[in-house]
Amino acid sequence: MLVNRKLILAHFWLAFxxxxxxxxxxxxxxxxxSPLHNWLSDPEWYYRSLTAHGTVMAYVFxxxxxxxxxxxxxxxxxxxxxxxxxxxxxGFWLIVAGGIMAMVPVALGRASVLYTFYPPLIGSPFYYIGxxxxxxxxxxxxxxxxxxxxxxxxxxxxxxxPLAMFANVAGSYxxxxxxxxxxxxxxxxxxxxxxxxxxxxxxxxxRVFFSxxxxxxxxxxxxxxxxxxxxIVPRAIGGKVYSDTMARIAFISFLVVAMPIGIxxxxxxxxxxxxxKFIHSAFTALVVVPTLLxxxxxxxxxxxxxxxxxxxxxxxxxKALPWDNPIMLALAxxxxxxxxxxxxxxINMSYQLDASIHNTQWITGHFHLIFGGAIVIMYFAIAYDxxxxxxxRALEDLRLIRAQLWLWFIGMIITTFPxxxxxxxxMPRRMAYFxxxxxxxxxxxxxxxxxxxxALILLISGLLFLAILVRSQVxxxxxxxxxxxxxxxxxxxxxPVVFNSFGLWVAxxxxxxxxxxxxPIAALATRPDTSVPAVYVGAQ
Amino acid sequence: MSAREIFNLRNPYFAVSVVAxxxxxxxxxxxxxxxxxxxxxLKFAGLWDVICSAAGLPRGAPSTAAPTSAFKTSNVVLTSTxxxxxxxxxxxxxxxxxxxxxICHGPTxxxxxxxPNLAGQYASVIYKQLLDFRSGARSNAVMTPFAxxxxxQEIADLAAYYAYLPRLPAYHPxxxxxxxxxxIFGAPLRGIAPCGACHGSLDNKTGSPWLEGQSxxxxxxxxxxxxxxRRRNDINEQMRNIARxxxxxEIDAAAxxxxxxxxxxxxxxx
Numbered sequence: 024m025l026v027n028r029k030l031i032l033a034h035f036w037l038a039f040x041x042x043x044x045x046x047x048x049x050x051x052x053x054x055x056x057s058p059l060h061n062w063l064s065d066p067e068w069y070y071r072s073l074t075a076h077g078t079v080m081a082y083v084f085x086x087x088x089x090x091x092x093x094x095x096x097x098x099x100x101x102x103x104x105x106x107x108x109x110x111x112x113x114g115f116w117l118i119v120a121g122g123i124m125a126m127v128p129v130a131l132g133r134a135s136v137l138y139t140f141y142p143p144l145i146g147s148p149f150y151y152i153g154x155x156x157x158x159x160x161x162x163x164x165x166x167x168x169x170x171x172x173x174x175x176x177x178x179x180x181x182x183x184x185p186l187a188m189f190a191n192v193a194g195s196y197x198x199x200x201x202x203x204x205x206x207x208x209x210x211x212x213x214x215x216x217x218x219x220x221x222x223x224x225x226x227x228x229x230r231v232f233f234s235x236x237x238x239x240x241x242x243x244x245x246x247x248x249x250x251x252x253x254x255i256v257p258r259a260i261g262g263k264v265y266s267d268t269m270a271r272i273a274f275i276s277f278l279v280v281a282m283p284i285g286i287x288x289x290x291x292x293x294x295x296x297x298x299x300k301f302i303h304s305a306f307t308a309l310v311v312v313p314t315l316l317x318x319x320x321x322x323x324x325x326x327x328x329x330x331x332x333x334x335x336x337x338x339x340x341x342k343a344l345p346w347d348n349p350i351m352l353a354l355a356x357x358x359x360x361x362x363x364x365x366x367x368x369x370i371n372m373s374y375q376l377d378a379s380i381h382n383t384q385w386i387t388g389h390f391h392l393i394f395g396g397a398i399v400i401m402y403f404a405i406a407y408d409x410x411x412x413x414x415x416r417a418l419e420d421l422r423l424i425r426a427q428l429w430l431w432f433i434g435m436i437i438t439t440f441p442x443x444x445x446x447x448x449x450m451p452r453r454m455a456y457f458x459x460x461x462x463x464x465x466x467x468x469x470x471x472x473x474x475x476x477x478a479l480i481l482l483i484s485g486l487l488f489l490a491i492l493v494r495s496q497v498x499x500x501x502x503x504x505x506x507x508x509x510x511x512x513x514x515x516x517x518x519p520v521v522f523n524s525f526g527l528w529v530a531x532x533x534x535x536x537x538x539x540x541x542x543p544i545a546a547l548a549t550r551p552d553t554s555v556p557a558v559y560v561g562a563q
Numbered sequence: 564m565s566a567r568e569i570f571n572l573r574n575p576y577f578a579v580s581v582v583a584x585x586x587x588x589x590x591x592x593x594x595x596x597x598x599x600x601x602x603x604x605l606k607f608a609g610l611w612d613v614i615c616s617a618a619g620l621p622r623g624a625p626s627t628a629a630p631t632s633a634f635k636t637s638n639v640v641l642t643s644t645x646x647x648x649x650x651x652x653x654x655x656x657x658x659x660x661x662x663x664x665x666i667c668h669g670p671t672x673x674x675x676x677x678x679p680n681l682a683g684q685y686a687s688v689i690y691k692q693l694l695d696f697r698s699g700a701r702s703n704a705v706m707t708p709f710a711x712x713x714x715x716q717e718i719a720d721l722a723a724y725y726a727y728l729p730r731l732p733a734y735h736p737x738x739x740x741x742x743x744x745x746x747i748f749g750a751p752l753r754g755i756a757p758c759g760a761c762h763g764s765l766d767n768k769t770g771s772p773w774l775e776g777q778s779x780x781x782x783x784x785x786x787x788x789x790x791x792x793r794r795r796n797d798i799n800e801q802m803r804n805i806a807r808x809x810x811x812x813e814i815d816a817a818a819x820x821x822x823x824x825x826x827x828x829x830x831x832x833x
Contacts, residue, residue, distance in 0.1 A: 062748045065765055066757070222642045279583070296619025301594025302587070309586070454751070461752045521575045531583055538587055542618060550621075556642040560766070 025095060025506055026104050028413045030111055034091030035406060035413070037119065038084050039489060042399075045079035046485040048072045053438070053478035058459045058468045066455030067561070070135040073453070075126060077138030082157050083122050085244040085394075088402050089198070090114070090164040092247045093191050095409060097168060099506040100185040100254075101175045107167045114163030121156025124149050133561045137453070139237065140205075140213060142229045145557045148217035151209050158202050168195040183515040184523055186267055187254040187508045190274040194246030196529055197278050200536070201243055204235025204285070216557045223554040227294030228547040234285035235540060238307075242281035244394055248357065248401035249273070252321045255408050257509035259350035262328025267511035269320045271522045276313035279531045280306055283539035290377045294553070299543050300374055306539065307372035314365060318358065325354070327512065349424045353404035356432040360396035364389060367443060382453075385446025388439040395481075396435040403428065403488055410495055411503040418495050427491060430484035438477030441470035637700040637796040639691045641770045646686040649723030653716075657724025660717055663709065672728045677778040683730030683826065685763075688772040690722035692796075701796040730826040740823045743816040745809065753808040758817065761801075779822035786814045 025031065052072050054060055063069055098105050105111065127149065128134040134146030172184065172192050184192075208229050215221045253270045257263055264270060286303035289295050329340025345351050367389045370376045380386065410418055418424065445467045450457070459468040521527055547553060572578045595617040599605060607613045616622055661672075664681070668674050672682025681689060695701040696710035697718070713721070749755040759765035763773035774782060788794035789806035797803060806814070 064747050066760070067765060294619065296617050297598070298591070298594035298614070298617025299619065301598055301617075302590045305586075305590035305593065456748065456751065458751045463752065519575065521579070527576050527579060531579065535583065535587070546619060556640075556769075558768070 024102055024104075025098050025412055027094065027098065027108055027111070030105070030108065030115070031091045031095045031409075032413050033115060034087045034094070035409075036492075037115075038087035038091065039406070039492065041079045041087070041122070042084045043485055043489050045076045045084065046482055048076040049080075050478045050482040052076065053475045056454065056456050057471045057475045059472060059475060062456040067132055067135055069455035070137065070453075071129060071132050074135050074137050075129045078125060078129065078154065079122075080394075081138050081240070082154060083118065085247075085398075085402075086157065086161045086198075087118065088405070089194060089243065089247050090161060092250070092405055092409075093164060093168055093195065095413075095506070096187045096191045096250070096254075096508075097171045100187040100191075100508055101171065103171065103175050103178075105167070106171050106174050110163055111167055114160040114167075117160030117163065118157050121153045121158075121160060123153070124156060125151075125153025128153075131561075135561055139233060140208070140229070142208075142213055142216075142224045142226045143555050143557045145213065145217050145224070145559050146561065148214055151214050151217055155206065155209055155214075158206060162199060162202070165195040165199040168192050181517070183518045185508065186264070186270055186511070187250055189271060189523070190246065190250045190253065193274040193278045193525065193528070194243060194250075196525060197239060197246065197281055197532070198243040200282060200529075200532055201236055201239040204232045205237075208232035208236075222557055224557050225547065225553045226555055227292065227553055228544065230289055230292055231286070231295060231540070231543055231547060234288045235282075235536070236285070237288050238285040239281040241390070241394065242277050242310075245398050246274070246277065247405060248398045249277075249317060251401045251405050251408075252317060252354065252357075253324075254508040255405065256321065256350055256354050257324040257328065258507060259408060260325065260328045260345050260348055260354075261331060262324050262326075262509075264509050264511040265320050265323035265327060267513065267515050268522065269316055270511075271518075273313040273316045273320070275522075275528050276309070276316070278525070278528045279535065280309040280312070282532050283535040284310065284372075286539070286543070287372045287374075287377070290374060291381045294547060295543050299539070302539055304372055304374045306535070308369075311365070311369070314361070318361075321354070321358075324509075325351075347421065347425070349407055349421060349428055350404050352425055352428050353400050353407075356428060357397045357400050357404075360392055360400070360432070360435060364393035364397055368393065380446050382451060383446035384442050384450045384452050387452045388442030388446060391442070392435060392439040396432070396439065400428065400431055400435075403431065406488075406492065409506065410492065411501060412506045414496060415500055415503060416495050416498040417501045418491065419498055420491070420494075423487070423491055427484050427487045430480055430487065434477050434480030434484055436477070438474045438481060441474040441477075445470050634795065635699040637691070637695050637798050638698065639694045639770075641687050641691060645769070646690055646719060646722055646726075649686070649719070649727070653720045653723045654727045655724075656717070657720035657722070657727075660713075660721050661724055664721070667705065671731060672725055673731050674778065677780045679772075679777055679781060680826075681725040682728035684725055684772055685767065686722040686726035687769050688722075689725050690718055691770050693718040693721065695796040701794060740820045743813065743820050745813045746817050746820055750808070755805050755808050758821075773826065774821040775824035775826040777821060779818045782821055783814060783818040786818065790814070 052069060055063055056069065094105055094111060097103070125134075128147035129150060131147075134150035136144045136146045136150070140151075168191060172188060175188075176182075176184070212224055212229050212232070216224050253264055253273075284303050284307040286295055286300055287307050290300055290304075325344065326340050328345075329343045332340075332343045332345070334340030334343025367385070370380065371386065371389060407418060407424055410416075446452075448467055450464075450467055450471075457464055457467070457471075459465055459471075568574060570577055572581070595614050596610070599607065599613045599617055605616075607616065612622065661668075667676050667678040668681050672684075673680050692701065693710050693713060694715075696703065696706045697713060699707070710718075744750075745755060746758045749757040749760075757765060758774070761768040761771040763771070764775070767773070785794065786806045786809065789797070789802045790809070792803065795803060809817070
């Protein structure tokens with residue numbers, strides 16, 4: 024039962040509106056630094072745009088999707104009105120206020136520090152405080168998910184928590200702990216310098232704190248998509264979840280191993296010891312476990328749907344799948360992009376292989392393929408699936424929806440494959456322009472132009488997505504029925520406590536953070552000789 | 564629950580914790596002991612040294628002495644708040660001291676002698692260059708004797724005074740020249756950033772002067788001095804690297820261009 028539809032719609036609309044805005048910036052960035060455009064006479068504009076693009080796409084957009092989807096899951100999976108609606112609205116408005124507060128200095132060119140902050144670069148304090156408000160707003164959601172689950176558990180003692188809600192709460196706990204790294208960096212290190220209370224900053228320590236957030240934030244972005252894999256896709260295509268337990272193990276593994284692996288982002292940093300880099304590399308390898316479990320379980324669930332639809336033989340079930348169903352299409356595209364992106368990720372996490380692609384366009388290609396591709400295409404699927412239940416109106420034009428998903432998939436492949444390739448050629452990331460006339464770079468001109476074409480396709484697809492949602496707001500009313508999630512082949516009737524609660528897993532998540540981050544942070548924090556003068560950007 | 568029940572692999576809490584701890588210990592053994600020893604080129608004093616090194620702790624200083632420089636290097640520390648908010652007394656005292664500078668740098672800080680115009684220059688620039696002249700990190704037959712007799716406070720006062728003066732249109736601006744490519748865009752493949760990224764028209768990096776309306780001859784000579792290594796008080800070699808990578812034609816064009824620009828284009832320092 025979806026009662027607080029306005030609340031959920033507000034989150035989704037703000038998320039997708041911000042996404043459309045940041046998408047345009049992204050396409051502009053691809054274009055102006057390509058051989059198709061003259062060099063920018065003021066590169067600051069590029070970094071300004073890049074800061075806005077990253078801040079919106081990394082902090083605002085996925086957080087709002089996770090929150091809106093989380094509220095929808097809480098109400099429909101638990102069949103219980105959301106407890107704390109006022110708090111939920113307060114969290115929403117905190118994000119609105121924080122988003123505006125952060126974006127104004129960025130637009131004025133006073134915080135062109137990129138969304139990863141990069142101290143000793145220091146921008147306007149309003150930018151950082153705005154980001155903190157966005158995070159605080161999302162923590163309200165974390166608390167509400169926990170409270171709603173507790174209320175439900177009290178009313179249903181010993182009953183298995185529905186899978187969607189179990190995964191949703193796992194995601195919220197992951198985010199709560201993930202965000203602590205960047206929050207500490209902002210509150211204890213950057214904001215005092217931005218306010219002028221200090222003039223030096225320990226940039227190395229700040230980077231370690233940010234790495235705490237930087238990798239597991241990706242799994243926070245990814246959790247709604249994984250929930251969609253398990254809880255939406257099998258139902259939407261007429262199948263069943265192959266294994267409820269396997270799904271729970273996947274989400275639990277994300278909770279435990281997504282966190283203590285972020286130092287693989289600082290393989291090239293001198294302030295972290297090689298031993299800890301290796302430990303983080305080894306733990307990163309563990310993340311393939313939940314992903315491969317998911318790929319296996321979902322393929323099996325989809326096979327069930329194919330066989331129920333009359334598919335026979337080794338591969339006949341694939342043909343029998345409902346390929347005209349947008350959710351089926353989105354899943355297939357998502358898995359293909361996840362496969363390529365994941366393979367690239369194995370290179371990034373390998374301590375030695377990383378050296379050849381560190382800080383090149385390969386990295387940008389990698390995270391756009393994983394996040395912009397595999398994850399965001401499932402955000403589209405979530406929106407398409409949920410929209411009629413939120414608006415009470417039909418999404419009529421399935422052909423348009425399929426075209427949008429195809430365009431996103433094709434656009435993302437055309438954008439990111441050349442991006443990976445030029446990365447291997449050594450093209451650095453975060454550059455406002457490149458001298459393609461030089462013989463050393465001229466081989467990169469064509470792939471870069473290709474990726475611009477991909478970016479334009481993505482822009483068209485993104486705008487089409489918004490148009491489809493807007494159109495549905497004026498479509499005829501329908502009775503969408505109650506919003507349901509997939510059923511498992513063997514629905515759990517009783518579950519061991521470990522698969523029905525989070526105590527052990529949260530303890531492990533925190534414990535592994537201490538073992539993997541405790542020493543590097545303590546060693547840097549207690550050294551007196553590690554601070555450097557802050558460099559204030561755009562301060563004139 | 565008795566201790567036997569807790570520490571039993573049938574207890575899922577205990578079993579999972581054992582798996583996680585085992586994985587951590589194996590990873591730590593690999594990262595802290597096996598891999599460092601596998602790298603033959605690394606030299607260690609013993610197992611503890613290996614572990615400390617892998618943990619990222621600073622190791623004992625090498626036995627060889629640190630290389631000594633054949634020349635004086637700049638030891639001025641600048642942050643973006645060095646010299647911020649000078650007092651009126653400091654500016655006034657600077658004005659009195661500046662009488663000595665007027666013969667070359669002009670009574671209003673605008674030079675008629677191909678010396679730099681100082682009126683409205685960033686305080687950090689004057690402060691750093693005077694300190695470098697005094698320490699010998701930068702030398703000049705005229706400037707060095709002046710700087711040698713200045714105290715720290717007098718140098719700060721002079722910096723405050725000149726930064727306080729209005730930026731008058733320079734004495735010798737000519738027609739505005741077209742923008743040279745190297746000034747506007749730099750040359751990415753030669754490691755040359757756009758000049759304005761540090762020198763004020765796009766952004767100001769602390770310690771870098773604005774250049775608009777300065778003497779063409781002066782700027783050219785300085786770029787050549789950086790390129791040849793005669794001037795080396797840029798602590799990170801940023802100007803030496805850039806000047807070395809510039810062609811003589813680019814040096815001429817950059818100097819001529821900046822000399823022709825009015826100083827109103829320059830941003831205030833932070």
